[in-house]
Amino acid sequence: MATQNNLHFDVSTGLKRVLGRELITDDEVAIFELVKNSFDAGADCVHLYFGDDSIVIADNGAGMSYEDLTDKWLFVAYSSKRSSRSPDDFRNLAADRRNYAGSKGIGRFSSDRLGEEVILQSRPKGTPEKVHRLTVDWELFEKDAKERFENVPVHYAEQNGFQLPSELNKFESELKHGTVVSIQRLRRPWPRQRILDLKASLAKLINPFGEQTDGFGIHITAPDEVGEDRRLFTSHAKTEEEPLSKDIVNGQIGNFIFTTLQDKTTFIRVTISGDELYTTLTDRGEVIYKIAEPNPYSHLADADFKCEIYYLNLSAKTTFARRVGLPSVQFGSVFLFRNNFRVFPIGEDGDDWFGFNRRKQQGYARFLGSREVIGRVDVSGSDEDFQEASSRNQGLIETPAVEQLHKAVMEHCLKRLEKYVVPVSWVDKPDANTDDLSRLMTDPGRARVTAAVANLVDNDKVRLIDYSKSLVDLINERSGDFETSLVSLRAIAEKTADVKMIERLDVAERRFDDLKKSEADARRVADKALAVAEAANLRASTAEAEVETERRRAHFLETFVTVDSATILNLHHQVTIYAVDIAQQIENFLIETADQTLISRDTVLKTLEQMAFLNRKVMSVTKFAAKATFKLDSEKIETDLAAFIYDYIEQIARTTGSARLQISVENNHPGIKLRFNPIDASIIVDNIISNARKAKSSSIKFVLTREDKSGLTIHVSDNGRGLASGTNRSRIFEMGYTTTQGSGLGLYHVRQALGEMGGSIEVDENATKGLAFVIKIGAPGKKQ
Template sequence: MSAAKEEPLHFDVSTGLKSVLGSELITDDEVAIFELVKNSFDAEAKLVQLYFGASTITIADDGIGMSYEDIRTKWLFVAYSSKRESNREADFRDDIAERRNYAGSKGIGRFSSDRLGQLIRLQTRPKLERNDPVHCIAIDWDRFDQDHTEHFEKIGVDYVAQPEGFSLPDELTAPKHGTAITIEKTRRQWGREKILRLKSALAKLINPFGVSTDGFRIVIHAPAEQEADKAERLQSQKKGEEENPNAIVNGEVGNFIFATLQEKTTFIDVAIDESGEYIESTLTDRGELIYRIREPNEFPLLAKSGFKCQVFFLNQSAKVTFARRMGVPSVQFGSVFLFRNGFRVYPIGEETDDWFGMDRRKQQGYARFLGTRDVIGRVDVSGTDSDFQEASSRNAGLIETPAVTQLRKCFRDYCLIRLERYVVPVTFVDKEDKNTSDVSRLLTDPGRARVAAAVAKLVDDKNVELLAYSTSLIGILSERSAQFEASLSSLRAIAEKTKDRGLFNNIEAAEKRFEELREAEERARKQADEERRAKEAAEARAYVAEKAATEASEKLAEERKRNLFLSSISTLDEDTIISLHHQVTTYGGVIRQKIENFLVKIAGRETVPVSEVVDAMEAISFLNSKILGVSKFATKANFRLESENIEADVGEYIEQYINGVAKDFLSGPLTLEVTNDGKGFEQRFKPIDIAVVVDNLIANSRKAGATRMSFAITHPTKSTIHLHVTDNGRGFSRGIDELERIFEKGFTTTDGSGLGLFHIRHVLGEMNGTIEATQNEDRRGASFAIRIAK
């Protein structure tokens, strides 16, 4: 007897599937809301409104909406996703260009509402049928949990048509088309702190760089928190602080910090162009474009992905700004976020995440590499699931594919390492730069030399095309600069890369001037040496006398240790006089050579450009200021000037120079005060440089009619010295639009030369220091902040 014919086998689905795809898969309330917001994003919505009531949550958008047939055949079809279909992509891109694909594509996001509450009511109207009734369905998720032996499809769903349109809370604007999901009988309370955490997370979910980039807005409405929001605003006003958007529940979601950071820190923009053939990179430092380059794209799987990256380096100043504006330290906000198809991929970028391997690299060289605590940024990529697919848990990042491997490498080699190769050699070496929110410390000759060297090293690659660079930071240094010769090789490499004939000519002219200056200095030294040898006999007698008077010599040494300057010329020994004479002869010889060179240069010319005259006079004025300084030392200095450099406590030296030298040469009613915290340290410096700085500052105060001038010396760290200089003179002219201009060569609002402050900035640059001017609130007096690092 033959066996009866068996029925075909097939899968059967229990009502328990609801929990597997819902509350058991989506294990976080924030992620559950993310899934619903992602659906709005994928539905081409431009506005999503979130409403939090006593026990309800509403998420309403103005997207394309759904028809009755869409609800029946798509939304209620488990694990079906229309986003996998490709026939909508062209229209989608026309509406919002940034969205190339879809944030989600598994068809299970709708079950995330089970995590949030017991009841769900969906209202929707399609964009093409905006005059039709609103379709409304209601689901009670608890009905699926009553009997898990029951078939999934046997649980009914209630449907009604609403001719009157969307039924939403009064606080929300009813859309003409789109979808609204209301979750009732919420499973957990949504208090103020919980909503604020969600708001902060949503800001990172969409776009941590502002609300306009993606053409997608999220607005939160929580009536119960309006009074607390008002109190928070009042508290900020009383403190005189800016309103912290992360402390206000109601309002638009977004971060407004990054526009500020672009002006206060270093960041790099990297993107693969539309052709997919090139990678273009732009590095900007505190508002100043450093370079823009282009090079071949070596990542074929990213060619059509629209890869974009923006990474900010956060120095101490930027971190302070971030914390003040955002209400949380940058490290708690996160690091580099990854966005796939315009939406955040979790948990990449979170505080404890190192998906890009930055911290692993930093462990290999703490001072050479940047880690997650040092940078913040965003990487954007678009593509299908075959290339960039999120893990099913929705909070485990991307599944590893060949395209993902190339994505990591592209970020590391072209974003992170490129940023490192500028930040480490240019700003890390200057200990004070971390506290600076502008490029003032880079405007010095050492700073400009470091920038030029970094760019030259970057373009020393046949594949790198230099499209633009900073002409204010990359250019010819002063011939007096210690970095002059080294910088010329960097500039030559940049000129060759850009075929910049003008820069080539400037380099050749600078080399010629430098050679003339060196020859003049050599002649002056030879003359001074001859005079020195003629006095060797007298010097020897002085040494013999000093040796014979051992006890007196020991007392003198002790006195020298206590005081670098003496109050009487009577103790000045012959050797010191010879050394001072040597310096004067050297500077005088160079001045004579510069005057001769200038006269030869202009001979036979009817007109001479003002810039050439200013340059010549500036160089002569600078050397003359050194001679004036030496003339003061001639009656006060108790140290030998056989070498231009000495090793001493800079703060103590400044204090003693002001009290022991500068005060004796004052004219008029001006009085000088100096304070020193005493936390000094020794370093090598040129005494003449201190004279140039102090004397020029005093001269400016005297011209401004000041009667009192103070110098406050502090040491904030073991390797830095700060000098705060103030006076009670007329202050800065109201006609100055930017105080930085007062340090430009020849800039003046008085009858002065406009060279004093320019010389000060140059001298401090050679000492690894900077000077910054600040305007007092009452516009009376001038204030200068000088910072020198060891």
Template sequence: MAIKNSEVRELHFDVSTGLKTVLGSELITDDEVAIFELVKNSFDAEATQVDLFFGKDRIVIADNGVGMSFDDIENKWLFVAYSSKRLSNRAGDFRDGIAERRHYAGSKGIGRFSSDRLGRSITLQTRTQSDHPNAVHSVMVDWSLFDVDHHKRFDSVGVTYTIQPDGFVVPDIIGPLNNGTVITIENLWREWDREKILKLKSGLAKLINPFGAESDGFRIVIHAPEQEQADNSEKQQAQAKGEELSPNALVNGAVGNFIFSTLREKTTYIEIQIDPSQNTIESILVDRGELIYRIREPNSYPLLQNSGFRCELFFLNQSAKMTFARRMGVPSVQFGSVFLFRNDFRIFPIGEEGDDWYKMDRRKQQGYARFLGTRDVIGRIDVAGTDEHFQEASSRNTGLIETPAVKELQQCFMDHCLKRLERYVVPVTFVDAEDKLTSDVSRLLTDPGRARVATVIAKLVDNSNIELIEYSKRLVGILNERSSQFEASLASLRAIAEKTKDETLFQNIEEAEKRFEELRRSEEAAKRQADEERIAKEAARRLAEEERRAKEEAQERARLAENSAVKFQEKFEEERSRTLFLSSIASLDTDTILNLHHQVTIYAVDIQQQIENFFVKVSGKEMISAHDVLNAFERISLLNQKVMGITRFATKANFRLQSEMIEADLGEYIVQYINDVAKKFNLTPLLINVETDEKGFVQKFKPIDVSVVIDNLISNCKKPNLRARNINFQITHPSKNTIHILVTDNGKGFDEKIEDLDRIFEKGFTTTDGSGLGLYHIRHVLGEMNGTIEASRRQDRTGAVFLIRISK
């Protein structure tokens, strides 16, 4: 029709039937994502459970949500791109009230078209609680009709509506439904085999809440009758091997994640949360079940204040990675990294393997040993909000559209989650190769470990904006005065005490400084006395040498001066008596004996000084605390053990103790000490055996420390109530920088009343008539050697098992 130049007309967009394909199979490019979209709709409908049924040529998705009325179907579900979630505050909306309990997972109004990706036809069954008790609305859509002719208008293709008077039609395995929605997709485009369903199950576990299967009050259950036989076969194989079956190895059953509660006890993690009422960020860092610190600081991210921002980030040490693979059936790297959840549902593909949305891997390339990457951590970030701040891309698998709020989210994660975790893990765990393999904090209970933890916290609180609310009193405290880290640790402890206004810690620091000064003075006095004796002995040795030469000269002169024979004979007899005595010392290796004596003198004077210090401390007091007495005797006991060790060296050791520290093959030294010293001084029927893989491990160590460890372990199994007949030391080298010593005996083992075996290493803890100091001394000495010891029971509950780990 001709149009005049001056004529103005109103035109309208028209929609082709091809829109179905654009919003369906072309927009949703992944079968898993298509299922996710339909599950999201169930979540938004306030369902507490959704069942997924996989048959030969159909998929059924059934939920127990609020359902839809006929008006909802006609004016909302069939209204393309209409989303009642965006307008949920309207009176009478079928989603009223849900927003108060849950945030919506979607808001585009196109999720219903995702079924086009899965199959040719879809049947919708739905009923609200207010509908007739048995009447169920049913809508059948044949998506193929939209593809016949794309010149046709979208609204020209009809859908079939009926009322089912007998209620929902669902597979028997799902069970009856009173209200909710059931979507049945038939004439599937692709087969859903076992591998594909298992992949979906793993994805669904990450979709909702991988940090607790039912924390959102939403449960997903998969039913696949054709896979039941294969599931039973997996169960039988695992049972036959005595292995733990991963929940991801079974198709049928509830979708859930049973791993993160376990990881909390086996690795280091940090939790960050923004408190909107105070506009603060609160952080908690926990290491293998031990709370390290809890801090609070101002929130510098205004767009996140009311977002409900929360992050849980786990460092995966080797122990945690092995646990993860065993429990989940896949390596952690394949499971993913840090997932982002908006309104309780995952944003894809953030956190997937190979995704670096947080730029962790790019940063790690700049400092491999200093930074953590996607392979090192796993976690979750939660935010809630509208599309204005956190808008998911329409393609459903390209993440969030970048907005100022999204940029703040990424920055908050980097500064307060990732970097804070790094600043603990790198200086505390990375420096100890063995700690990466340990699933508890035993290696941190040593003085070097405790010193590292205190340093990290002290650096953290060296910021006027950070409030230290709580910290680990077990790891952060006064070290043993003899620890090489003692003086440095006091500076860290003082910073923590000032931050927390902890008067008790201040007092403990002052007392520790006094004890350290007393110890320093006593050691100086002991060394002075030992040096004086050594100088005197060296002078005597030089005099003996001079006299020996004088004797030889005298003998020569005797042949030349017969006239003075009588006088010379008298002098010769005197010289000979002196030389015989000094020669006897030389025959026993004079240098070794003198140096051993030097060490004995140091420790003996130190013991005397400790006793005098204790007398001064308790003088005039009517009451003395058991703690003070135990500490005093513990220090004296350790020094005495070293004296006893030296006396054994004096006659049995085949090396020269030229100084307190030597550099040698530690494994070979232990073998020689057990065979040449420990066995020789064993006056009981106890059989002592040592085995080694003979791999080298050369490092510096104190021989006395080795004697304390070996002697105490042997002494411990000799106790009458343990009745061990033999003890075995097995030395292995898992790597070139580590040595393991497995110590086992065949005695009665540990008392069944001891639930936590780590307690046996506490000062004064004993179930026998002993002092409770032997195992405590072992842990202390090993800590100085960069080593740890842990105890375990044999499966048959007989005998004790100790594993010592020492690294360079």
């Protein structure tokens, strides 16, 4: 029997190359590793210096003692981060710095990727020790592949203080403890563009989503680039603008601040705390809903899971590009942060670690992909749950916790955001260019929001904590979405046990039923009378052929014609219906307030608003009756909306308006066929003209154009007094809001009528005189 002996591994100097350049295959990742070491050491400041043939990474972290250097830093693959922490460390706040960004003990070899020699200076915190200095010449490990690893010498010395480049003198004077890593004899040069690319990556490394940087600042100093930085500042000073941060090398790396985006787009925030999962969805500054439900992800219960994803519509993408200086798709998508440090390359352009793009290919018009969202996912935990691949550029190794992380982001973050964006925003194409809630403040818009919230809470496990009272509320009874909205509101009210809301819904439902019944009765009477009269007219008519000679085909006749009996009957038919509606509104109001000695202004205003709108319809009917070439009834017509509005302004608004107000219109639109109520179109035009007249305008102009691939844009401008001082521009379309002696209903009616047509209105901030509006009406059946 052979003699049995214990053998052991021998390690050659080739290990250095395996753990260095062959494992860390990217220069940026190599610097990331060194910056991570500073973060893990508790530093709140790290300086990156780029010299002619050197890179310096200096921090004010905890530093290392002589024993730390010999027993830990020089101990290959040993990690004090992994061995020194307790099982409870990962349940503590990241600010305590007990969760570490790295824990493999190989980050020190990343310097081999960058240069041939590394000099390390370190002094521990809280001791009077001198600065310890190690010098490692990586080239010595390359001479003989059979040489034992531990036989290659590493030079050690002590010095009185830190030695930094002169450009870092201020930081050096304040540096009582910390670590300085100087990499000499660089393997590749670092020209301006490489440093700028690194800066862009570092801006995403810590926290690109808030003003705070987790108490960790990164500064870049590159003396050779100071001149070009100054030139950029000088050239931009002429335009009174500062250059974009991405174009400047020297200075602190600024993290992209999402505060601006939060007010201009839709975003969702999901957090997990023990057994509960919380979700908040915000749309352009308005909290749409907050919900809580049982946490289905056991491995994430103590992982401090947080996810924040922003939907980028066209307006938000434009804002992003202007602020950051590059398109959002080049910036990246949804980044993953483990223990407050980014896991590379998750979120990079082209990376699909979360599977958003694979899913979008299955339903392009129904799903969100990485090009439409940007955000951040945070987890804290040990390597057992969340371990980065050793190559440092392959994300996380699959574990049960990582599997649940994937599912949580997809099911409770992306899909939740999607279930709001697709039915609420995508069905309204112009909303993609809108950075406020103007298009959702219409009745159809509010109905869509209400339906989205109702669908979400239609689950026994979901608890509705809060929701938007301005968007999720009763809409106007005249809206075509009123009945469906009632169903959604009732589901929400019952879910939240909102007794007052349920009472309001009961009242609104009864009032709506009464209106429908009275209108149906009026329509039957009017239709019967019209039929009898038309039959009589037909019998009395002669066989004389009517020859029509028109200069051009238009929606309205060029001049008034004799009002024949058919037109009179048509006018009577419509006025009867609207008059009965007004009478019913009055009756409802009297019944509802019969026992009240004091009536709230809100109650009175809502009733008067309904009657005022119906009265507007009566006034419009009288204008239409004598000049419209189509049969006027309460149904919609289908025609070219742009041409219709042009004809209405030319043939009716101008001829029936005041001589003191000159009304002009230009139609540069090629045509947009829509089905709409002509009365709504007339109310829009008439109310805007009425407001201009009240503002003492002598002229008002309408310009109809197509500014994008579809839809209609109307620019309206007058030369009147404009908005009164102190006017809240965001409220001028609210019911009853006025700064004059007016009713405060005109612009409200305009917005409501536009809402029924799929349109919106906003103040044109570029107007230099008077008041100007921009009206946008989307083409039907279009999605983003």
